[in-house]
Amino acid sequence: MEKTQISGIQLYLILLGFLFGSSVILTPALGAGRDAWLAMILAGVAGILLMWVYTTIALLNPSKTLVEILRDKLGKVIGTILSVLYIWYFVHLAALVFRNFGEFICTTTLPETPVAVVMGLFALVLLYVVNSGIEVLGRLSELFVLILPTVVLIISIALITEHDFTAFLPVLEDGMAPVIQAAFVNLTFPFGEAVAFLMVFPHLNRMDNLKKVVISSTATSSALAIFVFARDLIALGSDLIARATFIPHLTSLLIPEFNVVPLVDINLLVGGGVKISVCIYAAAKGLSQVTGTHDYRSFSRAVITFCVVLSVWVYENLIEMFAWAEKLWPYYSIPFQFVIPLLLLLLSLRGKNKPSQPNTENTETESCTSDA
Template structure:
């Protein structure tokens, strides 16, 4: 089959929907109360240098994905070991996102339906679209992003009458300590999770579009998450906000325009489903690419169905309950994810730069 190439616009749409996936409804780490929006701004600023490193890897290894880079730099054995770690991470991340949706359905939307049913439906849809190819995911993401932005803007405007600006005061009342904890939490979830996109770098055009895609995607998604976080804070207040599992859903449910326009939280929930659909699809695609690369399969499509079903089954038993899910997301994940998001990519980048410098030196000696 021909090689897939996705235009920059579609790639940016994938990045934005991937980042806002779960965080739009679960919220980000909220230790700092009414100063949480400051933590998100700092997390975005901290993520941008990391995106430049990811983009530099695309320049050093044009036409290669994360697994190709690892094997090229660290050799067959160690490179495949690192690749197996990323196969686990992307499979696990996809399962976590599916479980977020399962808990949301069980808690809010479909309280009488077994949690496995909605997760299986989304999982099968992701299997179908990944089997069709990442170009289909890209076209879907571009359309779904326009719909998502439209709904977010309308909901933001309708929320304005419910804003209580005293919830913003006093700013930094607990000091910078909780803010720094939230910076670490927001950096790893959701922004630095875009390390998954390195596994799909082969779909980017060879010319330097990676920096544009990653930085634009992170910046736009950061603005969206900051806007939603501030809205939730102004509508609910920091005390109520910290006690909720899905604060965005509750905040939107407060909208009441003249007793005529009410109960619009259902339309807001659709955004959650569309964005997590893209996030799970990308995780599934990158997991299958890794399996195909490590085991030298002809095509990743031969393992999409099996891997997708494993992801759904894993999502069903990965947590005991919603309390455990929230604790892992806000406390354990920021430690667990750092090696995948920062340490291994940094090691890969530094080693690749040394190899490129030595290769350039040898070429000069030959001349």
């Protein structure tokens, strides 16, 4: 563990940027249609419970990263295999967010620019951030993450006259099944993806504040996402939202005589940048611990280069990107987000409650003394 620490407010803002990152342009619960707000509430509650699991694992294994916990609880061989799988998961997640960013910029702002060029330039900036360390990421989050709610507020105020509250009706027209399905998708994206923070939590300077910081940041992110969807729904209507590609971007176009598209771009730069940086850091740090290398920076350049290449290769087009995010990613993520963390939680709780073995030598010595 490199000797760097972040404060509670820095962790709060990093997690807020991570959770709200791709949500700037994507609405994970959109499968529920106009009832997505209800699915997002359910996902937010479940997300807080999931964060409780992650933070409890971290507190029961103080100063240990996810890789160290896996190898400690499951043995060196199995723990190393699962660590490598998690490294792949973090790399894959970073590649998907890269592609989200590239597709959005190339579709809305720079249509003549190749998506690989956009992602490559963004990667150069993020490589500097990752190599600067988690402490620098925390300081940058203090400077920039608050832009996210500020931009949301600016756009919402500008659209205050554009509203149709009947867009929420009828509620649960298709029953609860689509809502539950959409809530599951929203739980895996973005809340479950925060399993990457098990590589970051040991850097918090006061671990006694971990649960309070993480749960409050999760609740803030969930409330912000629900507010954005509700704003978009009453501004656009349910029919237009169902056909839109990048919903918040389309909403911003409704503002007369004022181009706020650059503000949406900035939100994605900040949120997506934080999310990718955390994933790259987690992957590079995991590789350094698996291989026994002291400095994770020796892997960061290779990891981020591979992420850009993978992001170009992973999808054929925008439609395939959305289909993967909604239909495949949630189930692909189940072992990484739920199964393995719950297993680690049970093993950590058992290790905590396991009674200590009596000292055999001392017992024998006391017995001999007594006999004498």
